[in-house]
Amino acid sequence: MNALSVAGLRVTFGTREILKGVDLDVPFGELHVLMGPNGSGKSTFCHALMGRPGYETTGSALVGGADVLSLPVHERARAGLFEGFQYPVEVPGVTLDELISEMALVGGPGVAERAAEAVRSLDAAEFLPRMVNVGLSGGEKKRSEMLQLAALAPHVAILDEIDSGLDVDAVREVAEAVEAMRGPELGVLVITHYTRILRYLTVDKVHVLMQGAIVATGGRELADRLDAGGYDVLRRELGITAEGASGGDFLAGL
Amino acid sequence: MNVRLAALADLPQGGTKVEALGHRIALFRIEDDVYAIGDRCSHAEASLSEGEVFDLEVECPRHGSSFDLQTGEPHTFPATQPVPVYEITVVGGIVFADLEPIEEES
Numbered sequence: 388m389n390a391l392s393v394a395g396l397r398v399t400f401g402t403r404e405i406l407k408g409v410d411l412d413v414p415f416g417e418l419h420v421l422m423g424p425n426g427s428g429k430s431t432f433c434h435a436l437m438g439r440p441g442y443e444t445t446g447s448a449l450v451g452g453a454d455v456l457s458l459p460v461h462e463r464a465r466a467g468l469f470e471g472f473q474y475p476v477e478v479p480g481v482t483l484d485e486l487i488s489e490m491a492l493v494g495g496p497g498v499a500e501r502a503a504e505a506v507r508s509l510d511a512a513e514f515l516p517r518m519v520n521v522g523l524s525g526g527e528k529k530r531s532e533m534l535q536l537a538a539l540a541p542h543v544a545i546l547d548e549i550d551s552g553l554d555v556d557a558v559r560e561v562a563e564a565v566e567a568m569r570g571p572e573l574g575v576l577v578i579t580h581y582t583r584i585l586r587y588l589t590v591d592k593v594h595v596l597m598q599g600a601i602v603a604t605g606g607r608e609l610a611d612r613l614d615a616g617g618y619d620v621l622r623r624e625l626g627i628t629a630e631g632a633s634g635g636d637f638l639a640g641l
Numbered sequence: 642m643n644v645r646l647a648a649l650a651d652l653p654q655g656g657t658k659v660e661a662l663g664h665r666i667a668l669f670r671i672e673d674d675v676y677a678i679g680d681r682c683s684h685a686e687a688s689l690s691e692g693e694v695f696d697l698e699v700e701c702p703r704h705g706s707s708f709d710l711q712t713g714e715p716h717t718f719p720a721t722q723p724v725p726v727y728e729i730t731v732v733g734g735i736v737f738a739d740l741e742p743i744e745e746e747s
Contacts, residue, residue, distance in 0.1 A: 488733040496645075499733035504643045506730050507739060515732060 388452045390415045390543040390574025391468075395446035398428070398435040405431045407599035408446070413543060413574035418565075418588060420610060421578045423596035424618045429578050430473075432596065433547045437470045438463050451542035465493070467542030469535075471549050475528040478519035483531060486519055487538055498538050505537035509564060526557030533564040543574045550584040562587030582614040597627060646729075646736045649673065656690035656699065662742040666727060669694055669710055675736050676710040679724035683715065689724065 391413040398406035405428045413419045423429050435442040438460040448456050455463040478486075491498040506512050509530050520528050529549055536544055546565065550558045562584050565575060577588065585607070593610045595603040597618070602625055603609060612620065621627075644661045652670040658680050659666050667680040667690035676697070680690050687703035694700075698707045698716060706720035713723040730737045 484732060491733045491735075496735075499735040500643060500645060500737070502732045503730040503735070503737035506732055507643075507728070512730060 388415075389413060389449070390417075390451065391545075391576060392449040392452075393436070393446070394448075396432070396435070396448060397445045398431055399443040400431065400441060405599055406435065409596070409599070409601055411576075411594060411601060413576050415542070415574050416569070416571045417591040418569060418575040418577065419592045419594060420585060420588075420590055421576055421594050421596055422580060422582075422610060422613060424580065427596045428599050429580070429596055430547060433470060433545055433578060436463075436468065436545065464539075464541075469539055469541035469544040471529075471532045471536065471544060471546040473548035473551055475520045475532055477521045479521050481519050482516055483519050483534070484515040486535070487515075490535075490538055494539065497540070501540055502534065502538035505534045508567060509534055509537075524557075525552045526554070526560060529553065529557070529561045530564065533561070533568065537568055541573065543576065544568070545576045545578065547578045548580075549577065550579055550581060555583075558584050559587050582610050585610050595621060597622070602627065642740060642742075644738050644740045646677075646738050649675070649731055649734050649736055652736065655694055656692060658688055658690035661738065662740050663744060664725075664727070664740055666738070667699070668729075668736065669699065671697070671710075673731075675729050675731055677727035677729050677738060678708060678710060678713050679726075681724070682706065682708075682720060683722040683724050684720035 389412045393409055393411040396406055396409040397404065409432060421429055435444050436448055444456050447454050450466045450468045453466050455466050455468055487499065487502045511530050511534050514531050520531060523531060549561055566588060569575065590607045593605055594601050603621060646659050646661060646668060652668060654670055657668045659668055665680040666677050669676045680688050682689055682701045682703065684706055685703060687701050689699050689701055689708060691702045692699040697710045699710060700707045704719050706718065707716045708724055709716060713726040715721060715723065727738045
């Protein structure tokens, strides 16, 4: 059984089919990376898995063996799916400590215990009495998210562009926090279009998403090749016409 | 390792003695902040959790030495040695400490 097992995932938003049959497995204990140019469907993949309204899906997405595609968002979370947001939402009026207390009511006493450990390892005690994400810097928001991740102990963590808007030191800190979370009961999928965060991560596999499908899967070296030559190298090799590069399409993907 | 000591709601204001992994710990709740130091006075056998708390100091009930709740240092005689200080994390209404197991004193 895999932490995440996506098969034949097609996603339509309005009249646009954005994902055209995505197959992707993340085994427990592994860290995979999903890369792709702007507009390739990376964020759609993330939104559709988590259950954001407006996305029509077919296919299957198994989290720890259970298909989550027909579940409401909170049940997907309970099934063990975690999404780390590109831009974590501010929640005025709710402190992080209150949020963790609520998590513990549903998730049991282990939640507070894991949270306490993460508070120490992430040096995040100062965030507890503060409103969730309110007034935190980009890097602090990511640490706060890593704390929630650790407390929930999901089967799979999908980290969407966790490196965007961060300075070099913060990127390294977040990467180190991700590495610290790794274990035999967690699969991690990092979504990114930059390779700089990969410098600090031990990557098991890299998947490349283009025009709504996984067009290449490989090891770390695949990311390095994309870093050196850009996505055009891959497009030429695979004979993909750069449909996604036209201005109209790019804007539609935003 | 991370050890659960108490639920914050169960702690009265002032001192409470708890034991965990061979440590005898005096927990002090002041409003909603929690401090933790070694319960045994460094001068003679006495339980600091039974002492009176003034600001962030506790006065030993036996000979009156006062100890700083944040540093464990004694501020008055007869004690001259500090008591241990424990790092406390209160999250989700639960009080945790980071402890290494020690052998029980005989």
